[in-house]
Amino acid sequence: MKKAVLVTGANSGIGLALCERLLCQDAEIQLCLACRNMQRAEAARTALLVSHSDAHITLLHLDVGSVSSVLKAAQEVKMRYNRLDSLYLNAGIMPNPQVDIKALLKGLFSSKVIHMFATAEGLLTQHDHVNSDGLQEVFATNLFGHFLLVRELEPVLCQPGHTSRLIWTSSSNARRTTFSLSDIQHQKGAEPYSSSKYASDLLSLALNRHYNDQGLYSSVVCPGLVMTNLTYGILPSFFWTLIMPVMWLIRVFTNTFTLTPYNGAEALIWLFLQNPESLDPRAKYHSLTSGFGNNYTQPRKMDIDEDMSEALYEQLLELESKVRKKVKKEEEDPRVHEQYLHQTE
Numbered sequence: 493m494k495k496a497v498l499v500t501g502a503n504s505g506i507g508l509a510l511c512e513r514l515l516c517q518d519a520e521i522q523l524c525l526a527c528r529n530m531q532r533a534e535a536a537r538t539a540l541l542v543s544h545s546d547a548h549i550t551l552l553h554l555d556v557g558s559v560s561s562v563l564k565a566a567q568e569v570k571m572r573y574n575r576l577d578s579l580y581l582n583a584g585i586m587p588n589p590q591v592d593i594k595a596l597l598k599g600l601f602s603s604k605v606i607h608m609f610a611t612a613e614g615l616l617t618q619h620d621h622v623n624s625d626g627l628q629e630v631f632a633t634n635l636f637g638h639f640l641l642v643r644e645l646e647p648v649l650c651q652p653g654h655t656s657r658l659i660w661t662s663s664s665n666a667r668r669t670t671f672s673l674s675d676i677q678h679q680k681g682a683e684p685y686s687s688s689k690y691a692s693d694l695l696s697l698a699l700n701r702h703y704n705d706q707g708l709y710s711s712v713v714c715p716g717l718v719m720t721n722l723t724y725g726i727l728p729s730f731f732w733t734l735i736m737p738v739m740w741l742i743r744v745f746t747n748t749f750t751l752t753p754y755n756g757a758e759a760l761i762w763l764f765l766q767n768p769e770s771l772d773p774r775a776k777y778h779s780l781t782s783g784f785g786n787n788y789t790q791p792r793k794m795d796i797d798e799d800m801s802e803a804l805y806e807q808l809l810e811l812e813s814k815v816r817k818k819v820k821k822e823e824e825d826p827r828v829h830e831q832y833l834h835q836t837e
């Protein structure tokens with residue numbers, strides 16, 4: 493039976509490299525690229541077909557940061573597939589990032605320099621905003637849209653007698669101190685990216701608790717520091733190219749500077765090849781690249797606890813029920829959405 497695999501944010505960076513590597517692993521898979529921009533999705537499909545001309549690759553329009561788009565895309569997936577074997581929750585954003593140069597210089601001369609390069613702790617802030625659903629954009633894209641997608645796809649992910657897997661692209665930037673159960677959308681702080689990634693670590697644990705008995709398993713991955721559109725939004729690409737030799741040197745000490753999307757996709761591919769039942773729900777699987785350029789995957793325990801993950805899960809269920817009610821009302825009377833937008837302004 494051909495495996496069906498769906499990848500969100502598949503048109504560039506780690507998502508696209510993952511698709512390429514999945515096709516190298518198993519040329520028979522039915523691969524679905526779920527993207528918000530269909531032109532970029534088509535370009536990615538064309539690029540993949542150059543090296544895998546017989547591959548079965550379909551496109552799906554999905555803006556994971558929009559509730560209505562997620563619901564529509566999920567309907568489409570349920571029509572196309574009886575079962576999904578793997579769902580990669582990879583799409584992600586880091587809007588308006590700012591590097592704290594002072595903290596970077598200070599960190600360079602401290603004993604925590606390696607930790608700083610591996611996690612970016614204390615180095616990065618972002619400016620987030622409210623989207624048209626009235627949600628914080630980073631939370632909506634990196635976490636909530638994906639949560640809603642999983643919930644909607646339950647019938648194709650939880651098939652009797654089969655196991656399916658969810659694989660979240662999290663980050664080493666995920667930090668407990670940036671996340672709060674009293675502000676899960678991170679409306680108040682300046683580190684929405686870190687908060688959303690920490691929330692995905694917590695959510696993965698909760699999903700395992702609630703869905704393992706239905707054959708659905710969830711894991712989280714850290715791809716390391718990878719040169720993609722996301723990192724080119726932090727510093728311009730010419731700067732990264734200029735300091736590439738410095739980064740190769742840093743890689744000798746941390747192994748987390750995977751640098752290329754191919755290397756960054758290592759743990760995502762490794763998980764695809766494992767029996768999901770054998771995986772540790774409390775581990776984050778890191779893509780690592782040695783100083784000699786060899787790739788490997790390493791599980792590391794996450795700083796998460798069951799109570800916090802359950803509390804987040806309950807809040808997400810509540811929010812899900814609210815947005816579903818709103819969508820239903822809007823379907824009945826489109827003016828409700830306009831009123832709602834005025835209220836959130």
Ligand SMILES: NC(=O)C1=CN([C@@H]2O[C@H](COP(=O)(O)OP(=O)(O)OC[C@H]3O[C@@H](n4cnc5c(N)ncnc54)[C@H](OP(=O)(O)O)[C@@H]3O)[C@@H](O)[C@H]2O)C=CC1
Pocket residue numbers: 500501502503504505506507526527528529532554555556557558582583584585633661662663664714715716717718719720721722723
């Ligand atoms: N690069 C790095 O160093 C690291 C990245 N990550 C994570 O890896 C994942 C992939 O990012 P990366 O490859 O680096 O960056 P890219 O910007 O190259 O890829 C992000 C992908 O997500 C898509 N995307 C963004 N917003 C949406 C949306 N609303 N709906 C659908 N798709 C969307 C983008 O589409 P579009 O082209 O239309 O913008 C793009 O395809 C992210 O979750 C990121 O947080 C984690 C750790 C380190």
Ligand SMILES: CC(C)CCC[C@@H](C)[C@H]1CC[C@H]2C3=C(CC[C@]12C)[C@@]1(C)CCC(=O)C[C@@H]1CC3
Pocket residue numbers: 591596608609610611612615616662663664665716717723726727735738739742
């Ligand atoms: C000499 C250079 C290596 C200086 C670069 C300093 C910083 C811009 C980077 C150091 C650690 C990096 C990092 C990320 C972004 C760029 C750095 C802050 C991420 C936050 C990118 C997205 C992630 O999910 C995790 C990365 C951790 C490390």
